[in-house]
Amino acid sequence: MSITRRDFVVKGGLGLLALGLTGPLGLLEWDKHIAQIASAATPDNILVVVQLSGGNDGLNTVIPHAQGVYYDNRPSLAIEQKNALHLDKNFGLHPSLTNLKKIYDGGKLAILNGVGYPNPNRSHFRSMEIWQTAVPDKLDVQTGWLGRYLDLTTTSDKNPVAALTVGAGSKVFLAKKNDAPMITYPDMFKLVVRKASVTDKQRRLEAFTNMYTKTPDPLLSLVTAKGKTAIKASDKIQSAPRLTTSSSGYPAGSAFGNHLELIAQFIGAGLPTRTYFTMLDGFDDHSNEKDEHALALKEFDNALGAFYDDLVKRGVANRVTVLVYSEFGRRVKENASNGTDHGTAGPVFVLGQGVKGGLYGQMPSLTQLDSGDLKYTVDFRSVYSTLLDKWLNAPSKDVLGSSFETLKFL
Numbered sequence: 001m002s003i004t005r006r007d008f009v010v011k012g013g014l015g016l017l018a019l020g021l022t023g024p025l026g027l028l029e030w031d032k033h034i035a036q037i038a039s040a041a042t043p044d045n046i047l048v049v050v051q052l053s054g055g056n057d058g059l060n061t062v063i064p065h066a067q068g069v070y071y072d073n074r075p076s077l078a079i080e081q082k083n084a085l086h087l088d089k090n091f092g093l094h095p096s097l098t099n100l101k102k103i104y105d106g107g108k109l110a111i112l113n114g115v116g117y118p119n120p121n122r123s124h125f126r127s128m129e130i131w132q133t134a135v136p137d138k139l140d141v142q143t144g145w146l147g148r149y150l151d152l153t154t155t156s157d158k159n160p161v162a163a164l165t166v167g168a169g170s171k172v173f174l175a176k177k178n179d180a181p182m183i184t185y186p187d188m189f190k191l192v193v194r195k196a197s198v199t200d201k202q203r204r205l206e207a208f209t210n211m212y213t214k215t216p217d218p219l220l221s222l223v224t225a226k227g228k229t230a231i232k233a234s235d236k237i238q239s240a241p242r243l244t245t246s247s248s249g250y251p252a253g254s255a256f257g258n259h260l261e262l263i264a265q266f267i268g269a270g271l272p273t274r275t276y277f278t279m280l281d282g283f284d285d286h287s288n289e290k291d292e293h294a295l296a297l298k299e300f301d302n303a304l305g306a307f308y309d310d311l312v313k314r315g316v317a318n319r320v321t322v323l324v325y326s327e328f329g330r331r332v333k334e335n336a337s338n339g340t341d342h343g344t345a346g347p348v349f350v351l352g353q354g355v356k357g358g359l360y361g362q363m364p365s366l367t368q369l370d371s372g373d374l375k376y377t378v379d380f381r382s383v384y385s386t387l388l389d390k391w392l393n394a395p396s397k398d399v400l401g402s403s404f405e406t407l408k409f410l
Helices: 005-016 068-073 098-105 124-133 145-153 198-213 218-238 255-268 289-314 380-390 396-400
Strands: 046-052 109-116 163-166 180-183 275-280 320-326 346-352 358-360
Touching: 046 289, 098 109, 098 289, 098 346, 109 380, 145 163, 145 275, 145 396, 163 255, 255 275, 255 289, 275 289, 289 320, 320 380, 346 380, 380 396
Parallel strands: 046 275, 046 320, 109 358, 163 180, 163 275
Antiparallel strands: 109 346, 320 346
8 A cells, every 4th residue: 555645644644633642743952961861760650640620729728827827818719727637737638538548647748838930820821831841030931840750761762651641641652752542441541443344444454553663754753653653552551550449539520530440540551651740620719619629629539548558558669759739829818709829839749658747847937928829838849859869869950950959869
């Protein structure tokens, strides 16, 4: 069958619609010397990154229940001191976070207060981009912080599933040498062929695969590379051991719970993936926030608690650390709609068997504000730096572009 360049692009592009990939088409200028650094990564450690999208209200998540100014500013929203899940005499978790409290009591949850960055941006899109790229002072950055980590440690040719996004995509894995597959359902992560006889279907699949595995026009080399990565990633996932369902209690009807369960299945099946990314929407509540926020936190807590238990049952919990953040926190004072407006600093959670649990960071003052906003006390890149250096064993300075404080939670 003769295939023209036009056929290649059109047919190839259509086929790849079933294989979601993040990554560039040769637009990046990542320094060449970075790519030459040998990998020193610990092969077994896994990082799961969870984004709470919408700007989580940090003050009603980690509650400063000993401060009267908190209650003064939130007459309808404040969580009563008696209802907070007390961490110590000063702080407590929202009552929806019972599973996180259990993990905290077990010494495996670190809570970092006051995490943010200089010159905060209250735009959801821009702030998410800052957290995903770890470059707060430049626009249109074309690599994510974990994408740069991937470029230091592997290539898509060596490991096409080194990073996986489960659910909606982001910029976190954008890289120069790697493409990170984006997957929701394993059964859908494969080449799709329209109804045909078995023989004809196989012939079409072989023809499609050949378009990406045989050397085409040099002008199409980048498209070819992405196609090869997609096909290899699909083969890797489809050939993984049977993805068993655990007996743990993921929340019914929760896409976020389904995504975490799929990640647990991949880890349990031995997929050679080092970093995962997923997100939970629902935190962009500006009015009647108390009930909506409680529901969002409950879904988060139920799913994350089930995920943690699942990892323990599968015997892989010691290999996994989970990072949880939101793009910004909320203002101290509630608004006229019984909600809160976009703010700045907020809490970050890090949990896992290798985590030294406890409270970290300095809680920002609730009275010394910057135009109504909390002043951050911990640069979010310090969290990334600690995870890169001490969990993924990767050179954080080369990933982040500068050195940042090493925190004590690992």
